[in-house]
Amino acid sequence: MLYAAVAVRSFRRYSTYTAATLAGIFTNSVFGLIYSYAYIELWRAAPHAGGYTTTDAVTYVWLGQSMIMTVAMWSGGTTDDLNERIRTGDVSIDLYRPVPVLWWYYAGDLGRATYHFLTRGLAPSLIGLVLFHIRGPATPAAAVGFAASVFLAVTVSFAIRFLVATTAFWVLDSSGIRLMSAILSMALSGMVLPLNLVPGVAGTIVNALPWASYVQVPIDVYLGRHHGTDLLAALGFQALWAVVLLGLCGWVLERATAKVVVQGG
Amino acid sequence: MGDALAAYVAIARLWVRSSLEYPASFWAMTVGSLLSTGIDFVGIWVMFSHLTTYGGFDLRQMGFLYGTSQLAIGLADLVVGNVERIGMQIRLGRLDAMMSKPVPLLVQICADQFALRRIARIVQGGGVLIWAGWAVDWTPARAGVLVSMLACGGVIFFGLFVSFSCVQFWTADASEFSNAFTYGGASLLEYPLSVFPKQVALGLTFILPIAFANWYPSLFILGKHDTTGLPHWLELASPVAALVMILVTSTAWRFGVRHYTSTGS
Numbered sequence: 245m246l247y248a249a250v251a252v253r254s255f256r257r258y259s260t261y262t263a264a265t266l267a268g269i270f271t272n273s274v275f276g277l278i279y280s281y282a283y284i285e286l287w288r289a290a291p292h293a294g295g296y297t298t299t300d301a302v303t304y305v306w307l308g309q310s311m312i313m314t315v316a317m318w319s320g321g322t323t324d325d326l327n328e329r330i331r332t333g334d335v336s337i338d339l340y341r342p343v344p345v346l347w348w349y350y351a352g353d354l355g356r357a358t359y360h361f362l363t364r365g366l367a368p369s370l371i372g373l374v375l376f377h378i379r380g381p382a383t384p385a386a387a388v389g390f391a392a393s394v395f396l397a398v399t400v401s402f403a404i405r406f407l408v409a410t411t412a413f414w415v416l417d418s419s420g421i422r423l424m425s426a427i428l429s430m431a432l433s434g435m436v437l438p439l440n441l442v443p444g445v446a447g448t449i450v451n452a453l454p455w456a457s458y459v460q461v462p463i464d465v466y467l468g469r470h471h472g473t474d475l476l477a478a479l480g481f482q483a484l485w486a487v488v489l490l491g492l493c494g495w496v497l498e499r500a501t502a503k504v505v506v507q508g509g
Numbered sequence: 510m511g512d513a514l515a516a517y518v519a520i521a522r523l524w525v526r527s528s529l530e531y532p533a534s535f536w537a538m539t540v541g542s543l544l545s546t547g548i549d550f551v552g553i554w555v556m557f558s559h560l561t562t563y564g565g566f567d568l569r570q571m572g573f574l575y576g577t578s579q580l581a582i583g584l585a586d587l588v589v590g591n592v593e594r595i596g597m598q599i600r601l602g603r604l605d606a607m608m609s610k611p612v613p614l615l616v617q618i619c620a621d622q623f624a625l626r627r628i629a630r631i632v633q634g635g636g637v638l639i640w641a642g643w644a645v646d647w648t649p650a651r652a653g654v655l656v657s658m659l660a661c662g663g664v665i666f667f668g669l670f671v672s673f674s675c676v677q678f679w680t681a682d683a684s685e686f687s688n689a690f691t692y693g694g695a696s697l698l699e700y701p702l703s704v705f706p707k708q709v710a711l712g713l714t715f716i717l718p719i720a721f722a723n724w725y726p727s728l729f730i731l732g733k734h735d736t737t738g739l740p741h742w743l744e745l746a747s748p749v750a751a752l753v754m755i756l757v758t759s760t761a762w763r764f765g766v767r768h769y770t771s772t773g774s
Contacts, residue, residue, distance in 0.1 A: 267686035274689035278697045285704035290559040420537025427545045436552040443558045 246343065247351035254322065254355030265363050272309045272368040279305045280376055294440035300467050301438075303379045306372030307463045308435055310365030314357050314394065315401040315458045317435065318426045322352040323405035327422070330412035339501060346493055350402055357398040382468020389475050393462040396482035400457040401429070403489030410493070413500040434460035454485040516612045520620035528625060535626065542629035546583075549699060550575055550637055564701035570731055571699075572641035577723035578698035579634025581662025582691060587627045589619045589667050592674045593688075596681035605771055614766060615671070651730045654745065658726035661747035665722040668754035669694060675765035694719045703736045710737045721750035 259265075280302045287298040296304065311317070326349055329335045338345050372378045381387035408425045412418045430436065432455035439450045439460045450456065461478050464470060470478040528535050553575060557568045566574065595618060598604045607617045645651065673687035694717075702710050702724045713720040721743075728735055729744040 261682050263680040264682040264685065267680075267683035271685050271689040271693065274693045275696065278693060278700075281705045281709070282700050285564050285700070286556055286560070289563060293559045417531065417534045420534055420541060423538060423541035423545065427541060427548065430545065431548050431551070436548055437555055441559060442555055 247347060250348060250351040251355035251358070254352040255359045256355075258356050258359045259363075268313065268364050269367045272312065272364055273371045276306050276309045276368050276372055277375070279308075280372070294438050295469070296438065296440070296467075299377070299379055302372070302376045303467065304438055304463050306369045306376070306378050307466060308459050309368050309372075310361070311394075311397065311433075311459045311462065312435070313360040313364040315397050315429075315433075316353075316357070316360075316405060317401075317429050317433065317458065319405060319408070319422050321356050321402070321405060322349045323402065323409040325349075325352075326406070327409035327412050327418060330409065331418075336504060339504065346406065346490070346497060349406065350399075353402045353405075354398065361394065379467065381466050385471075385475065386466055386468045389470070389479060390462060390466040392479055393457075393465045393482060396479065396486055397457050397459075397462050399486040400454050400482060400489060403486060403493050404429070404454065406493045407489070407496060410496050410500055413503060429455050429458060432456065433458035434463070438463075440464075454489065457482040457485055513613045513616050517616045517620045520612075520617070521623035524620070524623040525625045539626040539629050542626050543633050546579065546630040547633045549696070550633075553699070564704040565733070565736075566701050569641045569644045570733075571701075572637045573645070573731060574701065574723060574727055575699045576634045576636075576638025576641055577658060577662060577727060578695050579630055580638060580659055581698070581722040582666045582695035583627070583630035583634050584659070584663035585666030585670055586630060586691075587624075588663075589615075589670050590627060591619050591621060591623070592670050593684050594618065594621070595674050596677035596684050599677065599681045599769075604769070615762065645730060646732065654726050654729050658723060658730075658747055661726075661751040662722035664751040665719060665747075665754050666691060666694070668751075668758040669719070672758045672761040675761045678765040678769045690717070690719075694722075698723050707737055710739070714739065714743065718750035718753060721747040 283301040283305055284298055287293060287296070287301045291298075293301075313320075316323075326335070326338075326345075329338060335345075338348065341348065369378070381390055404425065408418065408422055411421050415421070432439075432450050432453055434440075434456065435458070439447065439456055441447075442450055451460065461482055465475065465478055550572070553563075553571055554568070556563065557571075561567065563571060592615070595604070598607070598618060598621075604614075604618075607614055610617065642655075669690045670687065673690045674684070676683055676686050697705070697713075698719065702713065702720055710720065714725075725735075725744045726747050727733075735741075735743075
């Protein structure tokens with residue numbers, strides 16, 4: 245399996261930087277602690293805000309920390325490599341390969357996400373478990389659903405980051421666009437505060453945007469807020485965005501390929 | 510000292526000029542920084558759609574804590590934020606070259622690639638602070654404490670940035686470690702210290718004196734009382750904390766530089 249091989253190599257590549265991983269786990273844990281106490285006070289003053297209990301809210305904090313690197317919230321991941329390769333022109337080699345560029349980078353990003361989930365995702369959550377007794381998955385169905393939801397979260401995030409990276413085909417410096425994209429994912433994923441706490445129409449809108457798949461949906465699935473067909477609907481929401489965005493990636497790549505002129509050809 | 514400052518300004522000015530050569534990029538990144546550093550306050554604002562006071566603080570008072578915390582880290586980040594890049598400078602072998610130049614090492618590292626866009630956090634935090642300060646019952650003493658708080662807050666975060674980056678003299682790729690203290694500290698200070706357990710409050714007062722960057726002087730300015738039961742004179746002790754921080758930082762920095770043994774040796 246070619247794609248499995250790509251994913252495994254990518255996993256290993258990220259696992260080389262042990263000190264960086266440990267430093268990251270430490271930092272995620274410190275932020276987990278800070279937000280746990282901040283949320284405990286919030287839910288003490290407003291019990292059941294957003295339909296969460298205090299334990300739900302603290303669980304939300306630690307799972308949220310575990311999603312930051314998994315979905316590459318602040319950009320990063322194989323899409324950053326692509327961005328750089330487009331800028332330098334090395335992408336022409338990628339386009340030559342008898343493998344579709346989109347799936348090549350997708351496989352690599354899945355390997356990266358798996359590594360980040362197992363290290364920077366799981367380790368801080370264990371600290372949350374010991375210090376705050378955070379909840380386990382609500383039901384076996386929620387556990388399976390959570391795994392599927394995290395996979396879809398990575399897929400949606402990959403597609404958006406891929407689209408951002410490919411802007412380098414048209415603009416000289418895409419760092420501004422990348423920053424804007426990071427801001428959108430930070431603000432609209434439910435990372436800062438659960439999206440269910442956003443009141444009124446704004447709340448409905450942010451819950452329908454693709455970024456909700458990053459943090460809000462996986463955690464709600466984990467906490468068992470979606471049952472039966474509702475669980476399928478939540479996963480379907482993510483899957484729909486994944487398909488639409490990946491389709492868009494394919495289309496953009498086609499347009500870009502038509503535009504690229506490789507020297508000598 | 511004067512020479513060092515002049516060298517800093519001279520190097521920084523070069524980088525500012527070079528970044529202004531690409532005005533579109535510069536403004537995109539500055540506006541981006543403005544938005545990304547402002548997300549947290551949007552979170553606090555959304556929080557207040559569910560409650561009227563948080564830990565005994567209303568929205569404006571929370572804005573006061575938020576604004577002062579942002580200014581403290583913002584001032585330090587603008588001037589010495591690049592110290593986080595020591596590890597990268599070591600990997601690229603640039604640190605050795607810097608050491609052979611007749612300009613203090615810290616000045617060279619911090620002024621290298623000086624990013625004026627970091628002023629965004631100061632602008633954004635300052636804006637919130639002005640809005641929040643409108644409701645404060647100002648007296649000359651309170652105004653004096655405000656000035657001292659901003660200066661001491663900047664110095665305390667200067668110390669955090671520099672001393673925790675010294676870890677990179679040993680492990681070059683652990684740059685994220687210091688984020689837990691710098692950005693983590695700033696995030697923590699956005700909330701009343703009284704919502705955290707007493708041990709945290711004591712630790713941030715007597716071990717790592719982050720609380721002096723805004724919490725204690727803010728209590729004085731807002732006319733509030735600490736519920737942790739610590740003495741009132743701490744409200745005016747920020748300059749002492751800043752001084753201790755300078756001593757610790759210069760020791761840590763010298764220790765780090767002395768133990769630096771180039772790459773590959």
